[in-house]
Amino acid sequence: MKSLTEYLWFNTERKREYINITRNVQELVDKSNISEGFVLVSAMHITAGVYINDAESGLIADIDDWLEELAPFRADYRHHRTGETNGDAHLKSLLVHHEVIVPITDGQLDFGPWQQIYYAEFDGQRRKRVIIKAIGD
Amino acid sequence: MKSLTEYLWFNTERKREYINITRNVQELVDKSNISEGFVLVSAMHITAGVYINDAESGLIADIDDWLEELAPFRADYRHHRTGETNGDAHLKSLLVHHEVIVPITDGQLDFGPWQQIYYAEFDGQRRKRVIIKAIGD
């Protein structure tokens, strides 16, 4: 069994940002020389997410509005008694989930026509990390 | 390491439909001859999901109502400026998630008593695909 472990670092300009990392993941799969296997793409922070959907700017704005509606910024989260102000970012992370597993077939991300991997930052403007780990043969 | 990669095609009669694919997945695990490993079941389209829950028709209707409440059809999604009308289907897909990993033990899906795998179509009436990929020994 082969494996590859790499980390991507992000430091977004805005608090919330959605970054297409599909090409980065494919490049790491190339580097792994894995032909058949899985690659895990997983946020290492609890106020960020990773999801698969469309690379369409209107949809990304819709997703951002929708997350703010279902997991809004509020002053009164209990979590804020710790001094934090990012309770909403934790809930947004739970909602989109923090990780995806992508199948690797013939050395390629085995995707449908519109699937793209996004890093979803919900509490940015500081250095945060995603792990890319592939296993297979 | 053994691996198996197969695709299931769907073309649902209705726009939204929930299809129990547990048996299909077990048959492919049988075909893989994998005794210990994981099987990934993942929608290849960004307006469909895969989830694990109960095969009970009342609950499935509840899930459908609930998804429509939290990620409703609306005319004014920004995504619709592209000519699409399926913004809600993208959000529903994010909400239930597009994939599950199922453990394989002694060649069987290692499930609790009520766990069943569902393909959740949110923008049907056209051909769409799910990947089933198993790895293990």
Place this chain on the structure above:
Amino acid sequence: MKSLTEYLWFNTERKREYINITRNVQELVDKSNISEGFVLVSAMHITAGVYINDAESGLIADIDDWLEELAPFRADYRHHRTGETNGDAHLKSLLVHHEVIVPITDGQLDFGPWQQIYYAEFDGQRRKRVIIKAIGD
């Protein structure tokens, strides 16, 4: 390829409860002797979940409130015609998702500084089970 399959049992005092199982999972990874691989942590019941987030009691109370807001207890779920009263627990399970995959690197859960694995019980006070399955080398 090595693999390890173990089950954790829970019987919570309250209907809803959030239990940090990070240490249990790391101990099983130690036992597996897997250095590089993945460990799946997956609820075997359809009214429970597994998620990764912060071990902070205020946040856990926020998560519980938030789940009750988005997937509330209601008397009139169709699922209740079967005699059950736990429709909300099924929806809460879908919302947080029932499983996570954790990367194993050098024999350790390869986590960021605040990531902890939680078993989320939504219909407790009876015996329920989680599968821990690791594969790798």
